[in-house]
Amino acid sequence: MPKYVFEFTEGGKDEKDLLGGKGANLAEMTRLGLPVPPGFTVTTEACRRYLVDGAVPPELRVQVTRALRALEDRIGRQLGDPEDPLLVSVRSGAKFSMPGMMETVLNVGLNDASVHGLTQISGDARFARDSYRRLIAMFGRTVLDIEGALFADAMDDLKKDRGITDDVDLTADDLDELIDSYKKIVQEQTGRPFPQHPREQLDLAMKAVFDSWNTERARLYRRRERIPNDLGTAVNVCTMVFGNLGGDSGTGVCFTRDPASGKQGHYGDYLPNAQGEDVVAGIRNTLTLDDMAERDPASARQLFGVMRRLETHYRDLCDIEFTVERGKLWMLQTRVGKRTAGAAFRIAAQLVDEQLITLDEALTRVTGEQLARLMFPQFDPAAEKKLLAKGLAASPGAAVGAAVFDSAVAVKRHAAGESVVLVRRETNPDDLEGMIAANGVLTSRGGKTSHAAVVARGMGRTCVCGAEAIDVDVRTRTARVGDVVINEGDVIAIDGTTGEVFLGDVPVVTSPVVDYLEHGLDATLAGADGGGNGAGLDEETADLVRAVDTILTHADAARRLRVRANADTADDAARARRLGAQGIGLCRTEHMFLGDRRVLIERLVLADSAEVRDAALEALVPLQRGDFVELFEAMDGLPVTVRLLDPPLHEFLPDRTELAVKVAVARERGEDTAHDDKLLAAVERLHESNPMLGLRGVRLGLTIPGLFAMQVRAAAEAAADRITAGGNPQVEIMVPLVGSVMELHLIRDQADTVLAEVAAQRGVRLDIPIGTMIELPRAALTAGRIAEAADFFSFGTNDLTQTAWGFSRDDVEAAFFAHYLDVGVFTVSPFETLDAIGVGRLVRIATEEGRAARPGLKIGVCGEHGGDPESVHFFHDVGLDYVSCSPFRVPVTRLEAGRAAIAEDDTAEGLAGPR
Numbered sequence: 001m002p003k004y005v006f007e008f009t010e011g012g013k014d015e016k017d018l019l020g021g022k023g024a025n026l027a028e029m030t031r032l033g034l035p036v037p038p039g040f041t042v043t044t045e046a047c048r049r050y051l052v053d054g055a056v057p058p059e060l061r062v063q064v065t066r067a068l069r070a071l072e073d074r075i076g077r078q079l080g081d082p083e084d085p086l087l088v089s090v091r092s093g094a095k096f097s098m099p100g101m102m103e104t105v106l107n108v109g110l111n112d113a114s115v116h117g118l119t120q121i122s123g124d125a126r127f128a129r130d131s132y133r134r135l136i137a138m139f140g141r142t143v144l145d146i147e148g149a150l151f152a153d154a155m156d157d158l159k160k161d162r163g164i165t166d167d168v169d170l171t172a173d174d175l176d177e178l179i180d181s182y183k184k185i186v187q188e189q190t191g192r193p194f195p196q197h198p199r200e201q202l203d204l205a206m207k208a209v210f211d212s213w214n215t216e217r218a219r220l221y222r223r224r225e226r227i228p229n230d231l232g233t234a235v236n237v238c239t240m241v242f243g244n245l246g247g248d249s250g251t252g253v254c255f256t257r258d259p260a261s262g263k264q265g266h267y268g269d270y271l272p273n274a275q276g277e278d279v280v281a282g283i284r285n286t287l288t289l290d291d292m293a294e295r296d297p298a299s300a301r302q303l304f305g306v307m308r309r310l311e312t313h314y315r316d317l318c319d320i321e322f323t324v325e326r327g328k329l330w331m332l333q334t335r336v337g338k339r340t341a342g343a344a345f346r347i348a349a350q351l352v353d354e355q356l357i358t359l360d361e362a363l364t365r366v367t368g369e370q371l372a373r374l375m376f377p378q379f380d381p382a383a384e385k386k387l388l389a390k391g392l393a394a395s396p397g398a399a400v401g402a403a404v405f406d407s408a409v410a411v412k413r414h415a416a417g418e419s420v421v422l423v424r425r426e427t428n429p430d431d432l433e434g435m436i437a438a439n440g441v442l443t444s445r446g447g448k449t450s451h452a453a454v455v456a457r458g459m460g461r462t463c464v465c466g467a468e469a470i471d472v473d474v475r476t477r478t479a480r481v482g483d484v485v486i487n488e489g490d491v492i493a494i495d496g497t498t499g500e501v502f503l504g505d506v507p508v509v510t511s512p513v514v515d516y517l518e519h520g521l522d523a524t525l526a527g528a529d530g531g532g533n534g535a536g537l538d539e540e541t542a543d544l545v546r547a548v549d550t551i552l553t554h555a556d557a558a559r560r561l562r563v564r565a566n567a568d569t570a571d572d573a574a575r576a577r578r579l580g581a582q583g584i585g586l587c588r589t590e591h592m593f594l595g596d597r598r599v600l601i602e603r604l605v606l607a608d609s610a611e612v613r614d615a616a617l618e619a620l621v622p623l624q625r626g627d628f629v630e631l632f633e634a635m636d637g638l639p640v641t642v643r644l645l646d647p648p649l650h651e652f653l654p655d656r657t658e659l660a661v662k663v664a665v666a667r668e669r670g671e672d673t674a675h676d677d678k679l680l681a682a683v684e685r686l687h688e689s690n691p692m693l694g695l696r697g698v699r700l701g702l703t704i705p706g707l708f709a710m711q712v713r714a715a716a717e718a719a720a721d722r723i724t725a726g727g728n729p730q731v732e733i734m735v736p737l738v739g740s741v742m743e744l745h746l747i748r749d750q751a752d753t754v755l756a757e758v759a760a761q762r763g764v765r766l767d768i769p770i771g772t773m774i775e776l777p778r779a780a781l782t783a784g785r786i787a788e789a790a791d792f793f794s795f796g797t798n799d800l801t802q803t804a805w806g807f808s809r810d811d812v813e814a815a816f817f818a819h820y821l822d823v824g825v826f827t828v829s830p831f832e833t834l835d836a837i838g839v840g841r842l843v844r845i846a847t848e849e850g851r852a853a854r855p856g857l858k859i860g861v862c863g864e865h866g867g868d869p870e871s872v873h874f875f876h877d878v879g880l881d882y883v884s885c886s887p888f889r890v891p892v893t894r895l896e897a898g899r900a901a902i903a904e905d906d907t908a909e910g911l912a913g914p915r
């Protein structure tokens, strides 16, 4: 029989798959001897079984009974006992944390009888009633699916009737009345009374937690975070401890370092006399841990001790939930905490300095995506701004957009192409879609651990929360600060790094991390190039830049993949080089056929004799040569892969319909249309139903005599020019869309002739390898043959994805990818992250067969996947030599290539050990 239930004394932090994150860490803390209320965890396996069968496995009921009895015996109380009840919380806890996405029910075990027992043992009638009414409402909402507003309205009506505004002013008798109203709501809405039997409450709550795995918002969250749908959640059943037993009780959330900035020191929110979710919900504004230390020094001291112990144990930032019950500290949860990108780098570097982790480990604590976030622009410090309010800097970044007051409007306006900032009093899980659509999130209530802050940080969205000066009225869709009124659609700007909120647009400047990446550490720290304003950096920013430098330098030392850039112009190449590119992996030559040069292409297409055609090609040579000279100069000493023309020629000709209209109109007017007639005929001749699979790439090169030879000549002459000027060009010529080795042989013959000619004419030695793209399945499957004629391979994974799947890359993303993501055919678009088991298989085959035929064959990637972190790990594993990505992604890719190398070392260790 599978073991579905584990007591907290049985598991440990490495069992997240089975016990979920929360359960595994509760067990770990229990093992460490920290004060965790006793309890047990129902495994994710039980949930998966339930979701498949649609029913609770019978063995689970038995195992729950045994665990519950053991718990009761340990505590010496029974669940829901009328005299002295044991009460439990029932909380979800999946392998990956999904803040606010799933369900929790507190105070399970309370009923009409045990509420009196609770009154007796607590000596507090008000507290007991309050706990019971909370159970009915929470149970009603999450287990019985009753609209939460019904409970909230009943509470509001009662408060109005009593003439009070604060919940805490309701007396025990008031709460009794409220309990009756709540029970009536349950009866009316479900046709059944509120379940009185404690075990029934427990069973239903557990089922509700299982079911919450599949709510719409949980699915949406998982899709975004790329969490697989089939993991299921664990359920934690934990003895209740109470933070709402008066002034010497309370509940809080804390971090062992600041998760927003990464600064060292205690950090958290505390609410005296409160229960569970009050803190995270951001309903009341919270105290800091320093305030807590003043009010309750003994509990704070215990807490600080536990925080240090946990950080030493986990060797990372820990995020902790705790409750103080009448002066006694209880740990309710811990986990390695989510953090902003900047905090991730700073904390990793601090932990290295503190000798708690190694540099290799530091590299595993940051991601390329986080580095990419640090490269986003920031508000210009020198710009004029109208400061409206200041809140908490919850998630950094600079967001400007139209103020919107609800999730639906955010989604709508975003879909229409508008930038929006979502403004709410506080957010709840239903706001998730709006938060995704918005550039930034602003709330007037709640601390840095409120839902808005946690979720925004998780998704890298800019967020300012708790801006109390702003009075948000969601009904009228306005926000007021003093006499300033912000209406829906008014532009506001929020700075998630400082917590500032501005009225109107604010210009943005480059991030200091980009300054560092381009100009180096010393220049940036001195503020010479960096900072955008010539001033030195503030200490926090300087610390961040140093942390990025430490970790990226280590990634460079660790990585085996070289990183090149896709760049077509000297400017892009120079920038890529500053950002650390080790060459150009793809120079697309098509832009060299645009602008003024279109006429030459027209002439080429319309040529009715070899002389006219050659003249057109001849005229293109000096223009192309000029482009190449600049490019080779910018990348002097580093390889530059020049790809011969790829797109179909009609892309350089006028639009068919427009030209037809032009001809018709001209004819109507009696004008001479001879040239346009000829052009239109050519356009018609070249028209293709499916140009992506038509006359492009090497097919064009073989069909238009002299076209590729002209490009090779231009590149060779440019190389000769650079050599003569004392440079060191490292040119490589690449042939696109090859499917058969014969195509490559034919082009190679032409190219070799041209190269020999230019070398002889110019009296220089030209060492220019000729390679091919592997971007068709046939090329991948015949790579061994193709390698005979290729000096190198470069995977064009854009076309390889298109052709392996039969997806027209220009059409499918807009047409149906959203639906495919919804129904789970993909978790991510295969054009974004390489489809490792399909397209990746072709990459593996081609690499193995190419290298078998030609040992040491140099192989790279130049499709978009070269800049995608997950794909970079794949390319590392396959053993490629380099990846090429857009210039701005180069630092991200350097970091990920380093991370891939470290991860490989881990695997190697694992393989060397016992099996």
Ligand code: PEP
Pocket: 586, 588, 646, 775, 795, 796, 797, 798, 799, 800, 862, 863, 864
């Ligand atoms: C590719 O197909 O991956 C590639 C890099 O070429 P292009 O995107 O220019 O077709």
Ligand code: MG
Pocket: 736, 775, 796, 798, 799
């Ligand atoms: Mg291609």
